[in-house]
Amino acid sequence: MNLASYRKKSPWILHYNAGGCNGCDIEILACLAPKYDIERFGMINTGNPKQSDILLVTGPVTKRSRERLVEIYAQMPEPKVVISCGACASTGGVFRGMYNCEGGVDQFIPVDVYVCGCGTRPEQIIDGVVQALAILEKKTKELEESVKLKREAVKEGHQLNRRHIADEIKPVLS
Amino acid sequence: MYFFITGLFLLPLIVSGLLLVLPGKISKRLVILTSFLLSALALYIFINTTAPLYFSVPGYVNEVVAGADILLLVYFGWVALRKKSGLVGILTVLQLAGLLYLLKTLPASHSMQFMVDKLSVFMFLLINVISGIIAVFSLRYIEEEACSAFRKKYFLSILFWFIGVMNLVVSSDNLEYFFLFFELTTLASFLLIGFRKDAVSVKNALTALWMNQVGGLAILAAIFFIAYNGYGEATFSNLLAHTAEKGILLPLALIAVAAISKGAQLPFSKWLLGAMVAPTPVSALLHSSTMVKIAPFIILRLSPALKDTPVAMVLIGLTGFVFIAAAVGALAQDNFKRILAHSTIALLALMIMMGAMGTPVTIVASLVLILFHGISKCMLFLNAGVLERVFHLKETSDMDRLGESGPFTSLVITLGFMSLLLPPFGAFIGKWLSIETLGALATEKKILGALVMVAIAGGGAVLSLLYFKVMGGLVSRSGEQDRVRFEKTGPIYSATIYILLGLVLAGMIGLPLLLTHYFAPVAAETGRQAVPVVTEGWNLYIASMRLPILPLLVAFFLLPVTVITALFIRFRKVDRAREYMCGEKLNYSFSSFYFSTDRATPYFYAAGVLFLASLILVALI
């Protein structure tokens, strides 16, 4: 029995509206409701980036939302999956080119699943999340392998507050 | 042995005199040396005392005592005149009249003036070791005080004076002597509280004076009633010899009133809170080893006589009420020292209650509380001094992020508060024993027991909330350094606090041993009944109370070790993340809950007065 394969059964979602029209957001809310009930898949809407696996982003990224989006994304621990919900989150949609819009979510953070529609239907969101589960599992494996590789290369005793870097940077001109 | 005991009495007094005249550098060494010497003496006496020692002093001392009494009262009268305090004046006149009347009517044959039994020795150890540490601490503290060089010497001198008088208080048997020493501690505290000489200090010093004078007056009345009821000499041992007689109830009640006034229980709680204006070592001294500890000491001394009397019942009721009232009062405080003061009052109430119950286990509980509360409170107060001097902090609400600038201080304060609250610390064991014995009281004494139980349960929870509230700001920090760097507070500050921290931890580890070899014998002699302490496997039985050692041992790793480790531990190979701020990157201000008890305070005082009146009434009826 491979315990690791059960990991994908617990995706906790985090929802952020980066400047959309609320349409997709209320459909995400509808997903939680009894008719669609995504808790069947073990999903919880945590509202807390530190404990989430899946980031559901809706809406085109406005200039003010951009930093918050990246900040929240950075606070999520790997493995993490980003789903852009709806046309405007995926590409900017109808808002593309407006002066305060920066375009799709993938301009700033890597997006794994694009969900189409304006607005997306709950079924589509659920479908997107289920696709994300497979990606999540793949990413988990990748992460574990990379961690294994890294642990051997890193020497002890560096500064703690940074990610360890295997090799020192040598000055080009000496 | 007499020699050493006399040394314990006289050495601090002599040093006190010397400190006034010696130059600074020598007096510094003298203080440190004397502190060591006193501790060593107390330890030696403790080890070598097996049976109670009764001893009398030459006859002329009686006259000296009487003269000193009158002189002291005259001084109080002068203070009253100069500060225009009517209350102090009236009380002084009353005391003077009572004293003169007693001197005139009482037979002058004082046979045994002093009694040094295990309880006294127990107190010696507490007084001399803890006060010694405080004296050393105040060397540095008072140096930074803005006052003249003479007043600095004067301050140290009174500290030692205080220690000497305290040693005398806990070993005097004769109530007249006891009265003198009692009033002398009052004097010492009056001088120390008024040390800074500003308006608030003077006012609070006067409050302390008159409140303690009420206690003195009560003692005089007790002496009178002992003679009036025909019990002969007014000594503690004489009182204890007449246990279970109705006539001694009134003197007992009166002495209990004295204890309540010294112990700052409710109607008298104001003076201890006001004492906060004094330099911090004074607070440490008053709270941990001297002054307020007279209250549980008196009750413990009288506990065989008090036990199961109506007076004891009222006393238990009063202290139960004080416990919860002080705890609630503490919640409303923001000043660090005032919070400590309230928690002292609450715990003193518990000590007095345990003493008044007088069963073997409760006496052990009372003793455990006296000792460990002394150590923990001393540690906390000295840290308050450090906070004041090094970090310039007085209010808890300003102590936000202390964990970053002063990791050691914040660690010690956290441990200090935890030691008053949680297993496996000594003070907790005392509290635990109290709750368990109160269960028995609730079975026997029905409603009273149930009410007291409620007060203790509620008060305990309120205190825990209070401690959490204070610790909240202390431990908060935004990140971590690769290596912990303790702040430098100077050798004297850090040495004294290290010693106290060591004592807290050592007391906790050695608790099973201490219970068997230290507290049990003292309690046996104090309560006049055997205190069986048996170790069976992993359990320690005190009378019928079972103290499982294994959970406490594990709790040791769970609490102090964890809290200390938490400061030092560094997880490598774990990435750091920012705190969650809803995606924003702004800075926000923090605070804890605050509470206000302004409306309740008058009712607390009123209830205290009612209890006090019923204390006397019960004894009369």
Add this chain to the structure above:
Amino acid sequence: MNDVLIPVILILLAPLLGGLLYGFERIVKARMQRRIGPPLLQPFYDFLKLAGKRRMMVHSAHAFLGIMHFVSLWFALAVLLLGGDLILVIFLHLLSTSLLILAGYSTRSIFSHLGANRAAISVLAYEPVLIILAVSIFMLNGTFDTAAVFTSSEPLLYKMPLAFIALLLVLPIKLKKSPFDVAEAHQEITGGVELEFSGLFYEAVYTAKWLDYVFCYTLVFLFAGSNILLGAGLLVFTFLYLNALDNSTARVSYKQMLRFSLGVAFSLAFINLLINSLT
């Protein structure tokens, strides 16, 4: 032999039992809300997933205190199940709570602070009730040892029904159930103290919640004495009661919680104590 073996097995399996209980509760809750709900083993899937996450923390002290919260809670549970002194158990539980509260305070996170503030208030709300409960039990049995309660043939429930009601009233505070889940309050402070934990460290806090289930249900079980049938009945009743309550109430404010708990639950426990002492 049996007196030791069963508790030891229970203690070792406590996280497992708590996890199952939690999973089952999520299903029951979902069904009460007319949903299908997650699978029974969902908490364990969560557990496995959290173990595989990248390790992140705010700082080491915070993470370490979270882990020690779990350890000390497990220990408190062990002492309870092994028949230890009830007062000691309550204070050991307080110890574990205090470690979590300290952890909450140790960060500069606003919601974590707020959660710790509220958790401290919750302690004030339920702790006196528990202590009174312990003393009431002492007055009936003459000992604080839970072992004596587990083996006594006369269930406590018949003698102290009011205390049982008081316990039922404070259980939602401990288990962080509506209407008294102020310390966790997802919509207000997004989980409170737990907020800053992630990955492996959150696992400790998450699993500690399961232990709390076992702890609370053991307290309920105390009321049945050695009568296992009654005990099972009480457990089922409490389980249904808690879920029904959770699903039919909104969260009250911390002040209302404190008022209710100290006013109603504490008074009930006190009246029970009085009745016990007078009879």
Add this chain to the structure above:
Amino acid sequence: MGRQYEIPVGAQHISLLEPLHFKFTTENERIVRTDANVYYVHRGIEQACCSKFKFRQVSFVVGRVCGLCSISHTTAYSQVAEKLLKIEIPKRAKYLRMLVIELDRIHSHLLCLSHVAENSGFEALFMKTMQYREFSMELLEAVCGNRIQYDFSIVGGVARDLKPETGQLILQRLKNFMPQLEELVGIYQHNWTLSLKNKGTGVLTREDAMRLNVVGPFARAAGLAVDVRNETEDLLPWKEVGFEMITDTAGDVHARNMIRLREIGVSIRLIRNIIDGLPESALLTETKAFPDGEATVRLEAPRGELFYYAKGNKTQVLERLKIKAPTFSNVAGMVHAFTGNEYGSAAAIIASYDPCLSCTAR
């Protein structure tokens, strides 16, 4: 550390659907001051409508201003464009617009109610309300072809016709919904813990409501009888289909819940009347003209008065389009009504305002 505690809510917070930022300054969790920052979602729609899109396309763009009340936006824009074009639309189109607006109002109000329940910590009620809400989403899908973003109103009329069987379906589903609505009213009205959380919190008095110029259910709960449906008859014949004003006096969260629940009842009656009296006529008035001149339109969206101003210059592209959303009027009232409440109620109060910031910021 002081006595004051600053609590941020947003941009990302579980109790928010949209990015907005509140900074609550609290004492013992009692709110003493609120700072609100609502312009996270500004996208620049107005400018785009006057430059990128032709005036017939704009009705689809302004629908994306807000997903909750897109029909109100498209209808309001269509109306303002029709005024610029100086055309009168067929009566059937008017009735169908009203039908969809009212259906939209039902779903929006139920969503708001469920959000209040969720933010009050009443998860089961959230689930129940959301479950009951699904019927309105299904009806909207049956009428317009999409669950949200209907694009139903277009310049000159409506895009789709209502089939008779769909009308019957609506009546049938509404009939089914009536007992459910009564059940919801019962819970929102009488649940003890919910009323602890909702009664007396977030109070906005009538005077403040008037002073701060609030609109919609927020104002009606405070006792102000403001409703565009009551005031204008020129574009949509509300009175003809039996509109009725509903107000309350308490002005707290509970009153707002009650207003919404009762307005759902009114909407149901309106829908029944509309379907019963649906006139037969064309759906669209065709015209080849270009917009010219200036015009304003007011329309009652679920959140209150929606205001459109447009200016045409006889080209395909509008010269100016101005949208004033109801939440914009309410922001001042929202910030005001927090003061003195527990922070614990703040999430519920936010939800009870039913803020729509994508409308406000555009």
